[in-house]
Amino acid sequence: MLYALKIATRYLTASKAQTALLVLGVAVGVFIFIFMSALIGGLAEFILSRTVGDISHVTITAEDRDPAILISPEGHVLAVTERGRARTATLAEAATYLPLIEAVPGVVAVSPQITGAGFLTRGAQVAQVSVTGLQPGRESAILDLDGYMTQGSVRLGSGLIVLGETLADDLSLRLGQTLRLQSSTGVSAVLTLSGIYTTGNGMIDASSTYVSLSTARTLFALPQGVTRIEIKLDDLNVADATARRIRALTGLNAVPRTDGAEQLMEALNAQAQTGYFLKSFALITIVIGVASALLLSTYRRRPEIGIMRAMGARRGFVIFVFVTQGALIGLMGGVSGAALGYMALLPFPPRDAFEAGTLPMDITQGSYGLAITLTVIGAILASILPARAAARVDPVTAIGQ
Amino acid sequence: MTALLEVSDLVKTFGTGEAETRVLRGLSLTLKVGEMAALLGPSGSGKSTLLTILGTLMKPTAGSHVMLGVDLVAADDAALTTFRNLHIGFVFQFHNLLPDFTALENVVFPTAVRAGRETPAARARGRELLTRMGLETRVDFPSANLSGGQKQRVAVARPLMNRPDLVLADEPTGNLDRESALQVMDLIAEINRDEGTTFLISTHDEKIASLCRRQIVVKDGVITG
Numbered sequence: 004m005l006y007a008l009k010i011a012t013r014y015l016t017a018s019k020a021q022t023a024l025l026v027l028g029v030a031v032g033v034f035i036f037i038f039m040s041a042l043i044g045g046l047a048e049f050i051l052s053r054t055v056g057d058i059s060h061v062t063i064t065a066e067d068r069d070p071a072i073l074i075s076p077e078g079h080v081l082a083v084t085e086r087g088r089a090r091t092a093t094l095a096e097a098a099t100y101l102p103l104i105e106a107v108p109g110v111v112a113v114s115p116q117i118t119g120a121g122f123l124t125r126g127a128q129v130a131q132v133s134v135t136g137l138q139p140g141r142e143s144a145i146l147d148l149d150g151y152m153t154q155g156s157v158r159l160g161s162g163l164i165v166l167g168e169t170l171a172d173d174l175s176l177r178l179g180q181t182l183r184l185q186s187s188t189g190v191s192a193v194l195t196l197s198g199i200y201t202t203g204n205g206m207i208d209a210s211s212t213y214v215s216l217s218t219a220r221t222l223f224a225l226p227q228g229v230t231r232i233e234i235k236l237d238d239l240n241v242a243d244a245t246a247r248r249i250r251a252l253t254g255l256n257a258v259p260r261t262d263g264a265e266q267l268m269e270a271l272n273a274q275a276q277t278g279y280f281l282k283s284f285a286l287i288t289i290v291i292g293v294a295s296a297l298l299l300s301t302y303r304r305r306p307e308i309g310i311m312r313a314m315g316a317r318r319g320f321v322i323f324v325f326v327t328q329g330a331l332i333g334l335m336g337g338v339s340g341a342a343l344g345y346m347a348l349l350p351f352p353p354r355d356a357f358e359a360g361t362l363p364m365d366i367t368q369g370s371y372g373l374a375i376t377l378t379v380i381g382a383i384l385a386s387i388l389p390a391r392a393a394a395r396v397d398p399v400t401a402i403g404q
Numbered sequence: 405m406t407a408l409l410e411v412s413d414l415v416k417t418f419g420t421g422e423a424e425t426r427v428l429r430g431l432s433l434t435l436k437v438g439e440m441a442a443l444l445g446p447s448g449s450g451k452s453t454l455l456t457i458l459g460t461l462m463k464p465t466a467g468s469h470v471m472l473g474v475d476l477v478a479a480d481d482a483a484l485t486t487f488r489n490l491h492i493g494f495v496f497q498f499h500n501l502l503p504d505f506t507a508l509e510n511v512v513f514p515t516a517v518r519a520g521r522e523t524p525a526a527r528a529r530g531r532e533l534l535t536r537m538g539l540e541t542r543v544d545f546p547s548a549n550l551s552g553g554q555k556q557r558v559a560v561a562r563p564l565m566n567r568p569d570l571v572l573a574d575e576p577t578g579n580l581d582r583e584s585a586l587q588v589m590d591l592i593a594e595i596n597r598d599e600g601t602t603f604l605i606s607t608h609d610e611k612i613a614s615l616c617r618r619q620i621v622v623k624d625g626v627i628t629g
């Protein structure tokens with residue numbers, strides 16, 4: 004109905020200020036919708052990356068073998084072998100399993116590690132630290148060390164060490180300085196500080212250190228194997244199943260890390276619900292605004308509607324004129340609101356550079372298309388009531404002779 | 405001349421009970437093709453009510469209404485809308501033009517609303533009608549900017565767009581000064597003569613009525629002359 008469209012646009016342009024105000028109102032609603040989408044989406048992203056995003060979802064640790072027992076035919080325990088004094092149980096053949104584990108569906112990253120404890124000495128100062136040996140090239144596989152580096156580089160080579168900012172401050176360390184690390188097994192090494200990170204996690208920033216796998220081998224006297232394999236999945240919800248699968252495949256002690264995950268998911272879900280709630284309110288506001296403005300317009304244009312009906316305009320034509328006005332307002336408000344929202348989100352850092360202390364707005368999660376679509380649909384629905392009122396106008400009383 | 409329309413024993417009452425007003429009380433009337441008739445009567449005598457019924461904008465309480473062989477009392481809203489568009493034109497006293505549209509856009513409305521768009525042919529006819537009304541320099545003027553007399557001439561041109569069989573004009577000159585009123589009546593007479601369009605024009609002005617070939621007088625809800 005080209006002609007109804009012409010009349011609808013003429014009605015909208017006839018009262019420019021009023022239409023502009025109405026479109027602005029709709030745009031503000033759309034803006035709020037988009038801002039909420041970007042905030043809720045970005046917040047979820049942020050929380051996930053700061054929590055389950057930085058931890059191992061399935062962890063393989065070496066199993067301590069049960070002590071062998073010698074039992075008499077009567078059932079008496081005759082002898083028990085003493086547990087080995089060597090502290091660490093190792094995953095001796097870990098290397099052979101890595102490709103197998105990487106091939107399991109849902110696995111995004113695998114990080115073989117040697118972990119232990121030690122003392123860090125710089126001059127007279129000593130700090131107790133945890134030491135993690137990481138495979139060069141996989142430093143950021145689980146914890147995104149690369150993303151948290153504030154000085155230097157995460158690249159771990161032999162003789163290098165990376166540690167947290169709090170620890171560096173405590174020991175007044177600067178990049179490039181050397182320090183001594185003594186492991187709990189008594190081996191010590193002189194290492195160069197090659198990188199400092201800030202994760203925002205107090206424990207990690209104050210007492211964790213990272214060295215290369217080969218440095219860790221020396222420190223903990225482990226010529227082969229690793230103590231731990233950390234695995235990250237693309238979906239935390241399948242951690243249980245994936246752990247079972249890895250157990251079946253390798254016979255290793257793969258344990259899913261899902262404690263706390265359910266609560267977290269619930270919290271994120273509640274947050275998303277709040278978002279839906281607020282976005283629904285934005286939409287309802289748009290609908291009410293459009294409906295009341297158009298209702299006012301149908302009232303003001305009653306005589307004209309009467310004349311059009313007298314001249315042979317069908318009820319459907321009148322409905323179309325007003326619904327088209329609603330759709331046009333929705334479209335203009337939707338598009339300008341989406342553009343405003345996009346521009347307002349531009350100054351925020353992108354999702355992989357969220358900074359603590361600022362709103363984690365994710366410009367890619369603005370739901371622009373959805374916002375525009377819902378707004379147009381909402382505006383069309385909002386115009387149905389006024390349009391029907393317009394179509395029911397009685398030409399006789401409207402023209403009011 | 406053949407009959408264009410025939411109403412008989414028309415009754416129209418408004419309201420019920422105490423508030424009931426009987427406006428038409430068994431009115432009968434026949435209009436022939438090509439007539440130019442004045443509908444005379446004092447204010448409140450029921451002229452507008454009769455024109456509204458003849459224009460199918462309202463149904464009578466009782467009585468029959470047949471035009472071009474169609475029983476218009478029985479027809480539904482959609483059928484009446486189409487019938488109006490094709491066969492009947494209106495000129496009202498007030499609120500006549502669509503204020504946000506130009507003179508030409510107003511005139512082509514009856515054709516455009518049926519075709520779904522303003523066709524070049526419709527525009528050409530609209531232009532021709534406006535020229536005939538002496539408004540060739542006002543074709544693309546916003547109708548809100550026209551003078552009262554100009555507006556009413558546009559309002560006379562518009563119902564002619566679809567070459568209707570009947571034009572109902574309810575006090576078309578009631579709002580105009582004498583000079584403009586006579587100009588509008590001249591144009592109506594010219595169209596009636598050239599195109600054979602039937603006109604029924606209500607007025608309480610004897611002078612205006614005398615310009616029509618037939619005078620119909622309404623009093624107390626019936627035709628008295």
Ligand SMILES: Nc1ncnc2c1ncn2[C@@H]1O[C@H](COP(=O)(O)OP(=O)(O)O)[C@@H](O)[C@H]1O
Pocket residue numbers: 404418419425427445446447448449450451452453454
């Ligand atoms: N919708 C209506 N409801 C009640 N009374 C009406 C209505 N329309 C007209 N009337 C009454 O009908 C009578 C005739 O009105 P009308 O047809 O407008 O007369 P005229 O056009 O000759 O002045 C008047 O008394 C008027 O008050």
Ligand SMILES: [Mg+2]
Pocket residue numbers: 404451452453574
């Ligand atoms: Mg009247």
